[in-house]
Amino acid sequence: MSNNEENNRFTIQSFKSVECFDVSADVLVCGFGGAGGSAALEAALAGAEVVLFERASGSGGSTGMSSCEMYLGGSGGTALQKELGYEDSTENMISYLEMALEERGDPEKIRTYVEGAADHYDWAVSLGVTYKPAVMLERDVVPLTDESLLFTGNERTEIFKRKADPVPRGHVPSHEGDFGGRIFMDALTDAVEKAGVDIHYDSRVIRLLVKADGRVAGVVAREDNKEVFYEARRGVVLASGGFIMNKEMTAKYIPEIHSWATPYGNPFDMGDGIRLGMAAGGSVINMDQAFLSFPLYPPAKLTNGIMVNLQGDRFVNEDAYLARLGHYSSLQDEQRTYLLVDQDDYDHPMYIERLDVVAVGDTIEEIERESGLFPDGALQETVAFYNKFAETSQDPKFHKSPEWIKPLKAKPFALLDLSFENQTAVIMPGTTGPLTFSLGGLDTLPSGEVISVSGSVIPGLYAAGRVTAGLPRTSKGYASGMSVGDATFFGRLAGKSAAANAGQV
Ligand SMILES: Cc1cc2nc3c(=O)[nH]c(=O)nc-3n(C[C@H](O)[C@H](O)[C@H](O)COP(=O)(O)OP(=O)(O)OC[C@H]3O[C@@H](n4cnc5c(N)ncnc54)[C@H](O)[C@@H]3O)c2cc1C
Structure with missing residues (x-):
């Protein structure tokens, strides 16, 4: 398939043009990584009938590959922070994030996230993910031993200490070695299955179905080499990850980074959801920003x-x-x-x-x-x-x-x-330059509602995770755990919002 044909796929189709729907459900979720799984779970728990599409043959995405560090704190501290004797006020964590994200940060998302972050830790625990009450204080990215709490940002540096008391906020499932993402995704997958979500693997969402008034009311998915038509009675949640594996998009939006960094993510980080959202009139922001790793850390x-x-x-x-x-x-x-x-x-x-x-x-x-x-x-x-x-x-x-x-x-x-x-990344021998993933995407409200280019909310369309410009916005202010924390936290909110949207029918 040529690039043009490939790009033309991710577009919209009129809802009216579909003569017969193969499936009708309340909420349709595109992508079964951290954001999509969390959205589908919350929508199902809220009583919605949910279909979850995943292009790969199993759940995970980049979340499954990750260490599953989540950047959590506030509200006096997560249960883990408190157990280890750390206090973390909401205002302290907000001060840190505001300083880290500077003018690119979204104040509403920062506050919503920080106010709910300690509860979000309890939610991860409720899924069956285990954290060990032990802290690792060395400067490192992820513990290869089994501690579950560590510093994953710039908290202890002098300029940040002037604004916020340093508190470790990187929460990682306890396990020797770097398997946090798989541990978390297995627990989430189990919960999603038990909640009765209808999961379609090997299913790629390729078009959004849009009503005459602009409402997003369904999707077309490619399954078994056929196009299958799904109606969404309440809403569609895009959670298909970022665009770091799409060379055309990286050349267009992050041309310098594209020329010297190595893409870091799952192979389906192709920007499908961003392109679908844009086709439905969604606005994209922060598209010129990406995470950059660097090997001087450790030792x-x-x-x-x-x-x-x-x-x-x-x-x-x-x-x-x-x-x-x-x-x-x-x-x-x-x-x-x-x-x-x-x-x-x-x-x-x-x-x-x-x-x-x-x-x-x-x-x-x-x-x-x-x-x-x-x-x-x-x-x-x-x-x-x-x-x-x-x-x-x-x-x-x-x-x-x-x-x-x-x-x-x-x-x-x-x-x-x-x-x-x-530079060669230790974890990806043979690569050059820093490892990178995209931090720009659809502009959303904390509720997950997608904002259009004209500034209004697109009815029926929600998004979360790296398909959006979420909590993390720059490499300069990035702390590990901001992405999985953001994807799962705002994924849950997007799922709840879509399930609560009664205005579709
Ligand atoms: C090796 C590695 C380690 C990392 N470690 C951390 C960490 O510890 N902490 C942290 O905060 N961040 C980490 N990150 C970044 C973080 O993992 C991701 O940014 C985050 O998990 C993205 O979550 P998501 O739900 O948006 O996307 P994903 O988890 O990638 O899920 C998107 C899913 O959508 C599917 N999909 C794509 N297109 C379609 C389509 N058209 N139809 C249907 N399905 C589709 C994909 O196959 C994928 O399964 C790491 C990244 C990597 C690569």
Whole structure:
């Protein structure tokens, strides 16, 4: 099929043109990952007759591949936070998220999410997902041991601490190894089945059926090589994930990232739901933003070093979360950046195996000469300035936390290459650049209702998860757990809203 034919599929068809529906149900949900499963479950529990379509042969999507970290807190703390002695007020968590998401954050979504996040943890537990009351305090992305609580963002960095008390909010199902997503999706799938949802695997939603007044009132799905027509008596929920696997869309919306990052997601992250929503008049926002990972995280010990660009200048506090490091690195010339460490810290096998050593020398001048990268004297100036303040554990330029500040003195020094073209993700050998997934999509209200290009609500159409611009909006402010937390939390709200929509019939 040509690209044009492929793209023409994701469109609308007049409801009236359908002579006979194969199936009629209250709520139709497109995609059985975290958002879709949560939506279908809540709609069914609210008494709706629900059909759930999944293009793959089983549930999961990117949620199933994920660690299933959920970013939760507020309301005094989740049960897990409280059990571990952490207090987390709603206003504290909101302050953190507002600072993290800056002007791109959606204040209504932030507040709705934070006010319900502690209950959302209880909901995950009620599905049968187990969390161990143990906290991991190292700087890491996910525990490979079985602790269930950790810091997954920039909470402990100096500039964030000025606005919000640091509290660990990454909640991950307890298991040795990285299997959280599958554990969660198995529990959710079980609940969805028990709630009586009619699940159609190997079923790809390709068109929305729209009434003359603009109401979305059904879908066309491709099953067994046939087009099957479904009527939605109350509403349609789009939950088909993001667009990171669709090369045309990444080239159009995130062209730079498309050129140097590796897509991270399930193969069906093709933007189907975004295209369907747009065809029905839905507005898309934040389409130029994506999550970017970065391999300098862990090992934390190398945070004692400094990151520099081709000008020999530092450009970020090195203790920032990996997504923020990815963001600031992406802004440097040619995305070329380097890590300078001294002898005391350069002993981590993961780094020695994975990163090119550009230069080794007893002085910074030697490093400059051997690397041939920087303007004469620039790196020496940077290190001299850094060391001067490091003596008293200060970083007046980027405010790295004192715990990671020490003067670079122990020779020899090593300069390691962190440039995107030389990066390989440990979890995806053979890839280059940071791993990425999209953060833009349909504009929705917290209820899941999709907003049209003219600013009104599209009747009968709901969306949640990466098909929308949800809670996470930038790599700069990303904290792990924002995506699965957002997809499942707002998925539940979208399912409830669709089930409550009596105006369709
Ligand atoms: C390896 C990995 C680890 C991650 N770890 C975390 C983490 O720990 N915490 C976190 O917050 N985020 C994490 N993320 C990101 C997060 O997993 C996703 O952003 C989030 O799970 C998306 O949820 P979703 O429900 O919107 O989409 P998905 O879970 O991807 O579900 C969408 C579903 O829709 C289906 N679909 C697509 N098109 C159609 C169609 N036309 N018709 C029918 N079905 C369709 C897909 O097959 C898929 O099953 C991770 C991502 C990856 C790839």
